Amino acid sequence: MQSAHRVENNWALSYAIELANKADLPVVVYFGLTEEFPEANYRHYWFMLEGLQEVYSELSSMNIKFVVKVGSPTENLVALSKKASLIIVDRGYLKANKSWYKIAAENISVPLIQVEDNVIVPVEEASQKEEYAAATLRPKLLAKLNYFLDLPAHVTPIKSSIYLEIDSIDIKDFQKTLSHIKTDKTVNRSRYFAGGTSQAKKALETFFQRGIEEYEETGNTPENNVASNLSPYLHFGQISPTFAALKILRSKYSEKHRFLEQLIVRRELSINFVYYNVNYDSFLGLPDWAKKTLSEHAQDTRAYNYSLEQLENGQTHDKYWNAAQREMVKTGKMNGYMRMYWGKKIIEWTQSPHDAFNWAIYLNNKYELDGRDPNGYTGVAWCFGKHDRPWTKRAIFGNVRFMNDKGLERKFDMTKYVDRVNALT
DNA sequence: ATCGGCTCGCGCAA
């Protein structure tokens, strides 16, 4: 259980239990708590461990042993596999995830099955290539949606594994666990979002009861803040995207397109991007027209040239940008619309578009609870032209879409947004 | 307040 940290609606786990029951063998769930995950810090670990603690409780109640080891996820898995008759793994799409599963597959001698359950339509089923835009992926996803919108039946193991003697760290005491992990502790945990499947479901319920009608009407505006807040949970696999999609599809609400577009089309487009484009985390992954036009304007004079430190501290002349940065640093989650504006301004205020790209990724990955996620890489890349079309040529941006504060003021009550962010503690 | 133009590439139709 490396990428889908949940017990319910987990195809890999259900399949493992089903096969174990047929073979009259016990099931053990393993998670490798790695220090190697790029850019993971205290904030991310805390949120993740809150989720894993719930996993532990749920598994215990099903008499399933949950083995957590600090160290290389693959080395420990390979060692464990020597006592197993079959290994079932889940799936992730970033370079680090891909390499775990690849190394595992190469070193495990018992049969190994990978089950994809953090997407609705499996990435290669949806498309065999990197898609140019949402418009090209959307019909492909929609064509297979009906088939894949399905959840596993609830199954329980016949044989208990709870008393098997396998070393594991004590996941309940995760403060102690965290003290053993080499990680950046300067990024504190979020006071606004707590991890775990129960919290994810609570967020979804709150959204349905208090926000979705407004969300469907106006979108998640900076001042109203009516997001589902599912992205941190989806990032760690603490909630199944299929579960969330079915929940809304079967709900009483008549308007549901905007949310489904986000949850399914945009999210799985981002997975398509990181899966098929090895340069998803750099300027080089952008479309040719965008790289060309940004490079042509790399010498253009910038009215402001902020250092990474000034950006990180929210010390620019732009109160809306500073507010967005502060919202991210304080809560671990920036408003969705502001993420676009935020990225666009980093391009505008940074001499080199390569630096701008890297800095945006660095800040996103450091502070967002859903950082280091396909959505984060794709969101930043979008600001640089990915999955978008060219627009009127202008300084610095060339043909890449431009956004300014006038646009924010035209559309939103920005004073309200700034006030809300300033009230965050 | 509203509208057209900007500009590239995909994918369908012919």
Place this chain on the structure above:
DNA sequence: TGCGCGAAGCCGAT
């Protein structure tokens, strides 16, 4: 080969 169209826009003309 032609043509319509595309996540969130901007700007100048009317």
